[in-house]
Amino acid sequence: MSGAGRAPLSRRAALRPVLLAALAVLLLAAVLSIGAGAVAIAPGRILAHLGDLAMGGDSPLSDRDRAILFGIRLPRIVLAVLVGGALSVSGAALQGVFRNPLADPALIGVSGGAALAAASVIVLAGNHPRVATILPFAAFCGALAATALVFLLARRAGVVSVGAVLLAGIAVNALAGAGIGLFSYLGDDLQLRQLTFWILGSLAATTWHELVPAAAIMILAVGCLLAHARPMDVFVLGERDAFALGISPTAFTVRVGILAALAVGAAVSVSGLIGFVGLVVPHMVRMMLGPSHRRVMPVGMVLGALVMIVADTLARTIAVPAEVPIGLLLSLIGAPFFLWLLRRSHAPGM
Amino acid sequence: MIEASRVALASGSVRLLSGVSLSVDPGEFVAIVGPNGAGKSSLLSVLSGERLPTSGCLRLDGRPIGDWPAWELARRRAVMFQHSVLAFPFTAAEVVALGGGAGAVPPEVLLRVMRFAHVADLAQRLYTTLSGGERQRVHFARALVQLHAPPAGQTPFLLLDEPTSSLDPGHQHLLLAAARSWMAETGGAVVAVLHDLSLAARYGDRAVVLTKGEVRWQGAASAIPVGVLEDVYGLSFRRIEVPGETAPYYASAPNAMDLPCRNDNDNYYHWVGRRGRVL
Structure with a gap:
């Protein structure tokens, strides 16, 4: 017996080397990406600069290059890493609690809920001095409300059907879309521009100041979600089996729902609507390393960060000096992938 | 031991169980039989602590079942349900390992249990490609893994809801015989919902005949009176x-x-x- 119905051998690969290799590639991508853009800075010069920084010598970079690197590109790379990691891990977590490999934060309306709440803050309190701090929390509330709504709509007698989750997601997305439309109608020209930019998803215009509150939330939420990986594997067996195995289904669902909403909310509040990362990345890891969340979550986190860095680098270099919104770019890649997944999905309820 | 006294269970206005009293002692195999809709699965869900009785009392070691936290209960009793759905392509070995719940299971325990439950040959197969009967055997192994290390001095309970429904006759005997030798090895107890009365008579120590949510008869599994069966079915x-x-x-x-x-x-x-x- 070989081939049919058997797990591929790559699934037996040990987690640690795979994770280390992925981290090395991520680091490389970050160094290459930080030099790319409208003003190109050779990776060698960046490394030399880092070396001199460590040795205390003179930097080979001009003041202008330093300002570009550390004031504009570095926060952007950090944001890409955090958002990619947060969306992938929360995507995997939502797929776990919904027991649905097709649940993506953007697809099932969680990002939409966050976007609606954030849009309301931009339009209603856009001039508030603490808007960078309020935005992630508002987005979290929106994401949480959307998660709860999808869960309540899709759950019948302890069973969450795959089709029902996607249908509920359509409804929640439509609702969120209508709300965002309303706010763009109410907003003034500046707010409208801000909203549009942000609905398309973008990592541009990030400053350290805007990044810090959202970054703290993402790191905390992702860390907690990673700690839920093992019970998450048990949970995908269904609520009854999970209870029999010692996991209280309601408490677990609520806890993971809140953590995923925190991560998605924070990500959406700084980067806008970026879809499909939470769907595509966990799926790629599942195909290579198997469906265990103890692999999908940590490796997905690194891979998600990598995908974001690559996509963002593309977004700001393919149309120099203009910039393509990264959300748009990822949807162009992600939507066909989703259709392909849908075609080959044999999940119950589809 | 598990003790149910005058347990009733209702779902909305539907009465699922009423006045059910029974006890399960260590080292005992209790077979629950009865027609469809008699409340067998409901009884099992009450015995497992999944649903709390609407009236009456269910105790495990003298402590009301509702007072046991889920994680502590999970170390004492395992449940094999009729239907388990899994949309993710885990291997059979990975599903069996999930019996450890939130804890890790040593690989040698896994291997031993999988051999014991006759699923070692399925280990690297994807669960999503297994047949109904193969899945059932995998879940049986998972339930055994769950109870591989019960707290010292405490009886483990294995609750099986129609464990043989998709199995061929050979595997029906293998599974129930494995359940019996598990009992002998651990001093635990088995409660199994069975439809095949001959299997119940062969492997059970005691039978409980349920009908319309009530216990119609209980006694030695090999001595179920024909009159009771004719009446109930x-x-x-x-x-x-x-x-x-x-x-x-x-x-x-x-x-x-x-x-x-x-x-x-x-x-x-x-x-x-x-x-x-x-x-």
Whole structure:
């Protein structure tokens, strides 16, 4: 017996080397990406600069290059890493609690809920001095409300059907879309521009100041979600089996729902609507390393960060000096992938 | 031990169980039998602590079941459900390992249990490609893994809801025999919902006959009175003892008078009924 119905051998690969290799590639991508853009800075010069920084010598970079690197590109790379990691891990977590490999934060309306709440803050309190701090929390509330709504709509007698989750997601997305439309109608020209930019998803215009509150939330939420990986594997067996195995289904669902909403909310509040990362990345890891969340979550986190860095680098270099919104770019890649997944999905309820 | 006293369970206005009293002692195999809708699965869900009785009391080691936290309960009793769905392509070995719940299971324990439950050959197969019977055996192994290290001095309980429903006769015997040797090895107890009365008689120590949410009869599994079965199932029953065999066989046939009869000439059951017996 070989081939049919058997797990591929790559699934037996040990987690640690795979994770280390992925981290090395991520680091490389970050160094290459930080030099790319409208003003190109050779990776060698960046490394030399880092070396001199460590040795205390003179930097080979001009003041202008330093300002570009550390004031504009570095926060952007950090944001890409955090958002990619947060969306992938929360995507995997939502797929776990919904027991649905097709649940993506953007697809099932969680990002939409966050976007609606954030849009309301931009339009209603856009001039508030603490808007960078309020935005992630508002987005979290929106994401949480959307998660709860999808869960309540899709759950019948302890069973969450795959089709029902996607249908509920359509409804929640439509609702969120209508709300965002309303706010763009109410907003003034500046707010409208801000909203549009942000609905398309973008990592541009990030400053350290805007990044810090959202970054703290993402790191905390992702860390907690990673700690839920093992019970998450048990949970995908269904609520009854999970209870029999010692996991209280309601408490677990609520806890993971809140953590995923925190991560998605924070990500959406700084980067806008970026879809499909939470769907595509966990799926790629599942195909290579198997469906265990103890692999999908940590490796997905690194891979998600990598995908974001690559996509963002593309977004700001393919149309120099203009910039393509990264959300748009990822949807162009992600939507066909989703259709392909849908075609080959044999999940119950589809 | 598990003790149910006058347990009732209702879902909305539907009465699922009423006045059910029974106890399960260490080292005992209790078979729960009865027609569809008799409340067998409901009883199992109450015994497992999944649903709390609407009235009456269920105690595990003298402590009301509702007072046991889920994680502590999970170390004492495992449940194998009729239907488990899994949309993710785990391997059979990975599903069995999930029996450890939130804790890791040593690989040698996994291997031993998988051999014991006759699923070692399925280890690297993807769960999503397994047949119904293979899945059932995998879940049985998972339940055994869950109880591989019960707290010292405490009896583990294995609750099985129709564990043999998708199995061929060979595997039916293998699974129930494995459950019995697990009992002998651990001093634990088994509660199994079974439809096959001959299997219940062979592997069970005690049988509980449920009907309409109530206990109709309980006693030695090999001594279920034919009258009780005929009454509960509305069928005619034969209890067949074979010399040299430890347990009797139960055979059933339709009770001709109760079957619908639309056309006198070509209705098989009518033809059978006229003669008062099947074939």
